[in-house]
Amino acid sequence: xxxxxxxKQFNLIYQSQSDAVLRFCLMRVxxxxxxxxxxxxxxxxxxxxxxxxxxxxxxxxFIFTVARHLIIDWYRKKKSIPFEELEDKETGxxxxxxxxxxxxxxxxxxxxxxxxxxxxxxxxxxxxxxxxRFVEDLSPGEIGExxxxxxxxxxxxxxxxxxxxxxxxGYDDLPNNILTT
Amino acid sequence: MSHKFSKGIEEIKKIGLSSSEKSAMLSRIFENASAxxxxxxxxxxxxWLQNIFVGHQFRPALAxxxxxxxxxxxxxxxxxxxxxxxxxxxIKVNVxxxxxxxxxxxxxxKANWQITLATKRLAEAGALTKQGRLDESKQIKIEQLLxxxxxxxxxxxxxMEAKDSQSDSFKSEDRVVKQTxxxxxxxxxxxxxxxxxxxxxKNSKTEAIKLDFESKMNSGANFLxxxxxxxxxxxxxxxxxxxxxxxxxxxxxxxxxxDRNNExxxxxxxxxxxxxxxxxxxx
Numbered sequence: 001x002x003x004x005x006x007x008k009q010f011n012l013i014y015q016s017q018s019d020a021v022l023r024f025c026l027m028r029v030x031x032x033x034x035x036x037x038x039x040x041x042x043x044x045x046x047x048x049x050x051x052x053x054x055x056x057x058x059x060x061x062f063i064f065t066v067a068r069h070l071i072i073d074w075y076r077k078k079k080s081i082p083f084e085e086l087e088d089k090e091t092g093x094x095x096x097x098x099x100x101x102x103x104x105x106x107x108x109x110x111x112x113x114x115x116x117x118x119x120x121x122x123x124x125x126x127x128x129x130x131x132x133r134f135v136e137d138l139s140p141g142e143i144g145e146x147x148x149x150x151x152x153x154x155x156x157x158x159x160x161x162x163x164x165x166x167x168x169x170g171y172d173d174l175p176n177n178i179l180t181t
Numbered sequence: 182m183s184h185k186f187s188k189g190i191e192e193i194k195k196i197g198l199s200s201s202e203k204s205a206m207l208s209r210i211f212e213n214a215s216a217x218x219x220x221x222x223x224x225x226x227x228x229w230l231q232n233i234f235v236g237h238q239f240r241p242a243l244a245x246x247x248x249x250x251x252x253x254x255x256x257x258x259x260x261x262x263x264x265x266x267x268x269x270x271x272i273k274v275n276v277x278x279x280x281x282x283x284x285x286x287x288x289x290x291k292a293n294w295q296i297t298l299a300t301k302r303l304a305e306a307g308a309l310t311k312q313g314r315l316d317e318s319k320q321i322k323i324e325q326l327l328x329x330x331x332x333x334x335x336x337x338x339x340x341m342e343a344k345d346s347q348s349d350s351f352k353s354e355d356r357v358v359k360q361t362x363x364x365x366x367x368x369x370x371x372x373x374x375x376x377x378x379x380x381x382x383k384n385s386k387t388e389a390i391k392l393d394f395e396s397k398m399n400s401g402a403n404f405l406x407x408x409x410x411x412x413x414x415x416x417x418x419x420x421x422x423x424x425x426x427x428x429x430x431x432x433x434x435x436x437x438x439x440d441r442n443n444e445x446x447x448x449x450x451x452x453x454x455x456x457x458x459x460x461x462x463x464x
Contacts, residue, residue: 015203023197039206041400043210045404048404111192115186169185173184174186
């Protein structure tokens with residue numbers, strides 16, 4: 001594939017996914033500028049990967065995986081928190097932290113803010129899966145790639161997360177079965 | 182049944198980059214990536230080089246001109262894509278890069294140039310890894326150059342800082358002149374205000390440059406390791422050593438600078454105390 005084709009391929013992914021990556025970062029870091037910087041870094045890595053000749057099976061899963069790792073790195077650097085504290089104590093897997101100022105600086109309507117805050121209150125294990133499924137429309141398989149777990153485990157997390165979210169929000173239009181959404 | 186959940190999701194999905202942010206970011210990504218990987222082909226067949234020997238009567242003069250062009254600038258710029266171990270590499274690092282660096286005049290531009298060069302060294306290590314040509318001697322060469330860039334960067338930063346403090350000393354001379362001609366209470370307020378505000382702005386540029394260096398060294402090292410992992414499924418010793426060196430250089434410059442600034446802050450504090458005591462005495 002020549003350079004122009006690669007640029008076209010990259011551009012398609014960039015135009016369709018850059019907003020999603022920005023949102024993903026914005027929910028976790030303390031300012032919009034930092035979220036924009038992280039988004040730029042994610043797509044720089046994507047471009048470097050494409051021009052290095054590597055084939056990507058699933059670009060969406062790739063960029064969210066990179067974004068997730070960059071956020072963890074960002075958090076460790078800013079907060080000097082030992083790596084062990086960024087791991088889920090039960091499963092040992094790393095999960096994304098959320099900066100305490102992250103949600104305050106997002107400009108959004110009341111309904112959106114209420115839902116973001118409700119999602120951020122979910123158990124860390126369910127939070128990512130629920131967010132990626134319903135806001136970014138990733139399939140359980142894709143979310144599994146991002147989080148490094150199986151699609152089945154993701155489905156379980158989403159279902160349990162939805163139950164928690166229903167209790168927190170009191171909303172009655174939450175999906176009962178994730179496969180119907 | 183209400184639709185609050187769907188409405189909330191729709192609202193969240195409205196968050197995004199503005200179109201100007203998107204296009205600016207896109208052009209930065211292409212620029213950065215080509216600076217790091219040097220992947221864009223630079224050579225284009227020149228019309229002039231293809232047709233220059235047509236006129237026989239101009240042959241000697243053109244040949245002579247070509248010798249200069251190819252022997253001089255052509256060789257220098259042709260060496261841009263050379264990697265350690267290539268014949269043109271020493272021309273690249275010993276002639277071409279210092280020459281291009283000499284066009285950077287401000288301390289900030291010089292410092293940024295060293296960061297660009299250090300990043301290039303990591304990109305070269307990446308290219309060698311990809312081609313399976315990174316051996317111990319090339320690793321040592323790259324490490325040595327990285328150390329040289331870090332040292333040069335440090336001295337550029339010192340020069341920047343020295344210039345800053347020179348302009349500060351002019352300010353304090355002004356301050357002394359004013360102290361003798363203005364009433365003491367105003368003086369005390371003024372010097373206290375200066376003491377509090379000056380050190381905050383003074384090193385913001387050098388601070389930004391060294392953070393930029395650290396972050397580029399870290400991301401370059403990560404990228405290098407990912408190339409090695411992709412190529413051989415593991416991080417080779419050579420790649421590991423270079424990545425370590427890069428990260429160390431990035432961390433070291435911040436640490437050393439932090440120590441120096443602490444010392445400097447102590448000196449500043451002492452000077453501030455002296456000025457304050459002086460003001461009190463005058464008062």
